[in-house]
Each structure stands twice: as C-alpha cells, then as structure tokens.
Amino acid sequence: MADIAVPEVKKDIETPLPQEGTMAHLQPFPAAEQHMKPLNFPPTRVENWQQKGVEKLGEMLKKYRSLQVFMDICVKCGSCTDKCHYFLGTGDPNNMPVQRAELLRSVYRRYFTPAGKLFPKVVNAVDLDEDTLKKWFTYFHQCSQCRRCSVFCPYGIDTAEISMAAREIMDSIGVGHKYTTEIIGKVHSIGNNLGIPQPALKGTLQFLEEDMLDNTGHEVRLPLDQEGAEVLLVPPSADFFSEPHIQSLMGYAKVFHQAGISFTVSSYGSEAANFGMFIGSYDQKQKIAKRIADQARELKVKRIVVGECGHAWRVAYSFWNTLNGPFDFLDPRYPVPQHVCEFTYDLYKQGALVFDKEANDAHTITFHDSCNVARASRMGSSCGGQFEIPRALIKATANKFVDMDPDTTHEKTFCCGGGGGLLTDELMDLRVRGALPRITALKRVMDEKGVNYLALICAICKAQFNKILPMYGIPMDMVGGVHALVSNAIQLGAKKGIV
Amino acid sequence: MPSFELKGRTYETDEEGYLINLADWNEDVAAYLAEQESIDMSTNHWEVITFLREYYEEYKIAPMIRILTKAIGKKLGKDKGNTKYLYDLYPGGPAKQACKIAGLPKPTGCV
Numbered sequence: 128m129a130d131i132a133v134p135e136v137k138k139d140i141e142t143p144l145p146q147e148g149t150m151a152h153l154q155p156f157p158a159a160e161q162h163m164k165p166l167n168f169p170p171t172r173v174e175n176w177q178q179k180g181v182e183k184l185g186e187m188l189k190k191y192r193s194l195q196v197f198m199d200i201c202v203k204c205g206s207c208t209d210k211c212h213y214f215l216g217t218g219d220p221n222n223m224p225v226q227r228a229e230l231l232r233s234v235y236r237r238y239f240t241p242a243g244k245l246f247p248k249v250v251n252a253v254d255l256d257e258d259t260l261k262k263w264f265t266y267f268h269q270c271s272q273c274r275r276c277s278v279f280c281p282y283g284i285d286t287a288e289i290s291m292a293a294r295e296i297m298d299s300i301g302v303g304h305k306y307t308t309e310i311i312g313k314v315h316s317i318g319n320n321l322g323i324p325q326p327a328l329k330g331t332l333q334f335l336e337e338d339m340l341d342n343t344g345h346e347v348r349l350p351l352d353q354e355g356a357e358v359l360l361v362p363p364s365a366d367f368f369s370e371p372h373i374q375s376l377m378g379y380a381k382v383f384h385q386a387g388i389s390f391t392v393s394s395y396g397s398e399a400a401n402f403g404m405f406i407g408s409y410d411q412k413q414k415i416a417k418r419i420a421d422q423a424r425e426l427k428v429k430r431i432v433v434g435e436c437g438h439a440w441r442v443a444y445s446f447w448n449t450l451n452g453p454f455d456f457l458d459p460r461y462p463v464p465q466h467v468c469e470f471t472y473d474l475y476k477q478g479a480l481v482f483d484k485e486a487n488d489a490h491t492i493t494f495h496d497s498c499n500v501a502r503a504s505r506m507g508s509s510c511g512g513q514f515e516i517p518r519a520l521i522k523a524t525a526n527k528f529v530d531m532d533p534d535t536t537h538e539k540t541f542c543c544g545g546g547g548g549l550l551t552d553e554l555m556d557l558r559v560r561g562a563l564p565r566i567t568a569l570k571r572v573m574d575e576k577g578v579n580y581l582a583l584i585c586a587i588c589k590a591q592f593n594k595i596l597p598m599y600g601i602p603m604d605m606v607g608g609v610h611a612l613v614s615n616a617i618q619l620g621a622k623k624g625i626v
Numbered sequence: 627m628p629s630f631e632l633k634g635r636t637y638e639t640d641e642e643g644y645l646i647n648l649a650d651w652n653e654d655v656a657a658y659l660a661e662q663e664s665i666d667m668s669t670n671h672w673e674v675i676t677f678l679r680e681y682y683e684e685y686k687i688a689p690m691i692r693i694l695t696k697a698i699g700k701k702l703g704k705d706k707g708n709t710k711y712l713y714d715l716y717p718g719g720p721a722k723q724a725c726k727i728a729g730l731p732k733p734t735g736c737v
Contacts (some may be wrong), residue, residue, distance in 0.1 A: 156641050305641075310734050320735030327685035334693055365736040368690045369721070370709050372736075400736065436736075550736060552642065552722070586736035594719075604710075 131556050133598050134216060138571065140535075140564045142209040143218035150219040154261075155268045156553055158303030165312040166411060169301030176300040177255050181238045183299045184231075187292055188239065194292050197284045198235045201225060207276040207286070212541045213269050216560030221266045224276035224286040230262050231293050260302065267293040268304060269557055271547035272405065273498035278538050287547070291407030298406055306551035307402045314415055319364035319398035325351075328394055331367050339377055345619040347384040349376070349392065352426070356391035358383070359423050360467075361399045361443075362434030363586035371607045372589055375435050378610030381617045382471045386479045390432070396422035399439035400586070404446075405548035413450045416442060420451040429458040432465045435608050437497035437585030438546065440466055444504040466506045468584060471613060472520045482616040487525035490580035492612070493572050494518055494530070495565065495592075496540035497585035511537075517609050521582055524616035529576045535568040545591030562595045573601070582609050632658050644725070644732045651679075651729030659727045663718060667727075671715055673701050678728040688725050688733055 160170035173179055188195045207224035209215065214222040221227060236243035236252035243252030253259055272287035297303065313322040323331070332349040339347040350356065360383075366376040383390045396419045403412030423431055431454075433443045443464045448454065454463040462469075474480050494517060500506070506513040514537045522528050535541050544561030572578040581596075583589050583606065592606045627646070629638045632654060638646040643662060645651060656675060660667045677697050681689040689697075691709060699707015712720035721733050 306734070313734060321687065321733060321737065322735075323687050324685065327687045330685065331690050331693065334690070334696075338692065338696075363736055368733070368735075369737045370691050373690065373692055590736045603713075 131559055131598070133559055134563050136563070136567055136570050136599060138567075140215060140567045142215065145220040145223075146218040147220060150213075150217045150222060150269060150557065151265060153269070153554060153557055154265050155549075155551060156305040157264075158305045158308040162305055162308040162312060163298075163301065163303050165315060166298075166303075166308055166408075168298045168303055168308070172301040176260075176302075180255050180260075180296050180300045181234075183296045184235065184292075185239065187295065188235075191288075191292070193285065193288060197228070197289055198232055198239075200282050201228065201232070201284055202282075204281060206279045206281060207284075210276045210279050211270075212273070212275070212544060212564045213271070213557065213561045216544070216563040217557070221262070222269055224280075227266055227270055228284065228286055228289045230259070230266055231289055234259060260297075263293050263297060264302060267297075268549065268554070271498070271542045271545070271549050271561070273542035273546055274502045275498065275539065275541065278502065290547070291404070293407075294405070295407035298408065304406070304548065307406050307548040311402050311406075311411055311415065314398055314402075314418075318395040318418070319367075320400050320402070321364045321368055323364060323367055323397065325394040328367060328392075328397055332392065335373070335377060335380075339380070343381075343619055345384065347377075347380050347619070349380050350390065351392050352394055353389075353391035354426050356389045356426065356428055358388060358390040358430045358432050359396070359419070359426060359428040360390045360392050360432050360434065361396060361419055361439075361464075362392070363400050363436035363439060364398045365586040365590060366434055367397070369590060369593075371593070371611060372435075372586055374611035374614055375608030376610075378608065378612075378614030378617070379432075379434060379467055379471075381614055381619060382474065382480065382610075385617060385619055386474045391426060391428070393422040393426060399433050399436040399443070401439055401442040402548060404438055404442055412442065412446065416447055416450045420447070420454065423454075424456060430461045430465060431457065431463060432467050432470050434467050435584040435586065435610060437499040437587060441499040441503040444506075462508075466516075468517045468520050468609060469507045469512070471610070472507075472516050472523070475520070475523055481618040482524045482613070483618055484524060484526045484616060486616045487612050488527070490525060490612070491527040491529065491577045492521055492525055492580040492582050493528070493569065493578045494521060494536075494582045494609075495543065495569075495588060496536055497583065497588050498540060498542050498546060500584060501540045502538055517582075517584055520609055521612060524612045529572055529578060531568040531572050535564065541565040541568070543585075543588040543591040544595065546587050550587050550591060558591060559595055559598055562591070562599075566595075566599050566601070570599075570601070579605050581606050582612060583607070584609050630658070640732070642726075642732065645729045648729055648731075655729065656727050659729075663723055663727065665716065665723070665727065670702055670706070674698060674712065674715060674720065674724050675728045677701075678724055678730060682728070682730050688721060688730055691720060694720060
C-alpha cells in the first residue's frame, strides 16, 4: 500500500476542481462462487445479464416507489455536488451524488421512458452494457451510503437507496462484491461477521472477565447463551476482537454489573451488524435480523440492547419491527430495541451509576456522529436524542469535551470514509481520501482545542480511523469508544444497582 | 487463482496473498511471505506467529488482540505485552499482517 497518496490536510474543507476519472481504477474484489451461493445469488454472471438486469430494475421500480421518484425527480440543481466526502477527497465527478445517481438514471431512461427508448442520445440514455456495468461496479462501491447528500437535496433524494438498488441489481445478475458477501456467509454459518465460533467466543469472554477482575477487583461478568437473562446484548463482533472496540465491550459489562441487571450475549446472535442493508437485499437483511429476534425468544430475555455499531442501529431502530416484528414478547416498559448509550445514560440519570470524571482527565474529547445513527435513526424519546445522548454520556464521564465544526457534526456529519461495506483494504486509496473532510475538522480541534480523543459509537468508524489516522500522522491511540470512557470512569461497588 | 512459486512448489493464495490452504504453511513459506511484506523476521516476530498458529489450531479463528498482547507479554516481558509493540513488529497490523505470515485467513468484518 506504499503507493497510496495521502491528501494534504488544509485548515478548511475545500471543494476540489472536478477531474474526470481519478477513481475509475478502483474497484473492490469481485465475489467468487463460494461467496455468492450461500446468499442464493447466481454464482457467476448470468448469460442474459443485460436483459435480467433491466428486468430487475423494472421490478424494483414497482416495488419501491421511492426509487421510482428518485429516478424521475432530480432537477440537477447541484446542491449535492460538494457534499460527498468521496468527491471532496477525490475530485472524481462520478463521486458527486448527482452524477453517481445518473449512472443508474441514464439506464432507467433508456428502458423505462418513451424519450429514452426512442431517442437515447438526445436524452443521454445509455444501454446496460459492459462499460456501464463496469462503472456501476466501480462507483456504486465508492458510495458509503452515508446519506449526507440527502440532507442538502431539496427533494430529499436518497443516494444511499440508489446505490443499494444498483448493488441489488448487480447481485441478481451474479456480479457481487467479495467483502460483503463473504461476511454475510459467515453470519449465516457461524453467527458473526468475523466468523468467531462459539468455543472461541466463550474463551474470549472468559479472558476478558479475568482481565477485568485483575484490573478492578470486581467480578464483572460477560455471560454467553444464558437463558433467562433480563437483557440480550447484541454488540458488533469487532467488540470481541479488535482494539479499541474491546474497551467498549468491557464498558457495557461494567454498566450491567453495577446496575445489577442480568444480561447475556448469544453466540448465534453475536453480531449486531447487518450487511444485508449495504447490498440492498431485503431478504438478506431480514434473514440476518431474524437471528436476533429468534435468539431473544429462545433465551427468554425481556429486553434487547444494541452495542456501538452505526448501521446496525439503523437496521435495529428503523427496520427490525417491519422485518421480524412484532416484539410483543419483550417487556413493554422499555423501547425495542435500546441503544447501549441510551441504556447507560438512563441508568446514570436514575442514579444507578456513579462516574469519576477525573478518570478521563487525560483526554480532551470530541465526538464523531456516525452517519447511520445521525441521519437514519433516533435514540431515546426526544427529537435529536441520537446527537444529545452520546454527548451527554461523554460529558457525564469526562470533564473536557469540545465539538468539531458544526458543518461536520449532527445531521451534517461526514462519513469516516469506510462505511457502507467499503471497509476493505483493496479500497484503501478511497478510504484514505474519503476521510479527508473528517480529518480536516478533527485536526482543527486538535490544533486549536487540544483534542486528543476521538469518541465513536460505530465499529466501522473505529476500525477505519484506527487505520487511517496514522496515515495522516495522527496517533491511532486517540480513537476510542464512548463506552471506553464509561469503562474508565464507572465506580464499581460504589453503591448497589437499582433493580 | 493467484499463486507463488517457492522451491519448486506452487502455493495458491487469495487476491491479497493470504494462503488458501492452511496446510501449505511451513517456515520457508512464512519467511517468503514476510519478505513480501518487507518484514525482517526476528525471534520476537516468530513468537507472534507461533502463538497465532497454536491459537488458530484450537479455535479456528485468530485471537482477539488483547489475548495476543497478553501472551506476548508473558513470553517476551511485560513491556512488550501491548498493542504498540505488536504494531512495531507488524506495522500492517498484528491481525492482518501477522495472520498472513502465519498462513491464516484474513480476519473479516469491521476490523
């Protein structure tokens, strides 16, 4: 990866001059037969793929009214052009949201509008041919489905939905993306994205229990597959594997311990992530989410709490009920599902937890809103809770907090550069460049306010920044979870829990 | 499928050079893969590889990084039982780069 050029970080985020084709070279690894088969996708490209692809688009236009509207309604006003982090980082005009969507729209016009059928050249309509498919595979895998552009679109066109649709069409003709399909296969066969089998997960959790006992003197537990627990905890599986993710897992466990609420992790439901969303597959999304509903029933829990995972929270909060509801077997006094930040902050407000803020005095903290939490869900019972609760929790556990430029936070937050199924090394060039807007805003609060901790609530953001920050000359140890701060500050044994 | 030749044998790999067949691994292969990654293998580098292989043998997955750091700390001294030291040994990341040299599959997911 020595050939990756890291962009220069300027004081402000600047809009580059468009440069045709700067990212045309970069595609993800294609899925092989063994990745496609378990997902019931054609293992290789089907023979009459052009016809099948157009038919699939036709079906989807009927099924998803939103897609039909997004194909017709764009007036090319240009509001979105400088809003995508990948355009800002690469200058490739196909990474302008309007132009990205145009890659699908031009095919839509060719086959589904009278003008496009009769005079394709006049209306710039194109065939679904080899060249178009190559552009789709390239540029629909350079969209992290973060939906920042949709915030600025006067019609609310959701480019994420367009890129999901394009990926769904490609999968349906046997043109898949290795990273996402391989991972979904592991979720089905083993239970999580990493492919951690039950015995390894058990050993890992025991190891962490011992670690916490050594470090705190308290028997903080991390139970696995324990029937009858009050709460099913569903973290992203990176929380069982990577730094700094593990720190948050220990934070969750300490919260349960101190509040006196029993919980369990499920080995078959040991993954909050749902990459079915990234590839636009309703069936896969439903099947992946069903594991959690099934495990909640089987383990007879009363509540479900989701860990620090951005897109998982979108799927859980916005889609679980439609996909696998109703969840009427759970305790109706609690929201279904509950975000771990909301869960912890509620307990804190009730007086069940005591935090020693000085434990985090070495940190001056800023918070990066994860796109799927910020723009595709909510948290708690009030409007904007997804912005306020994580910040309130940070402020409850630490003395020094500063926000980044408001044009880069809350609903205007920038993607970390690795979301939407793009957190794969062959796309590193894109990931590095796409992180530029966020790094620019971060660097500024580092220089001006002394920020040295980037607090996150998403496994993808954590992994992406851990990898990318050092390339920009920023130490990776400033990346951490919100619950890592909780873990540092929580006073174990200070008083008994409330339940 | 990509592959490389070493001492008259062909080894199949994935697109990024991870061995396809775990059983193909031997110390020569590890040394070759390390060279490709520009890693100069010291005794301490080998300790990481040995631990990774032993753990994988038992659990069919690479260990959580914290388990690895603790094991290395025990073996090589407490000052070396941390993530920073592992990154000093394997700048490409202990999970990905060291797994590659150990002949294990690349960890997938949000890592």
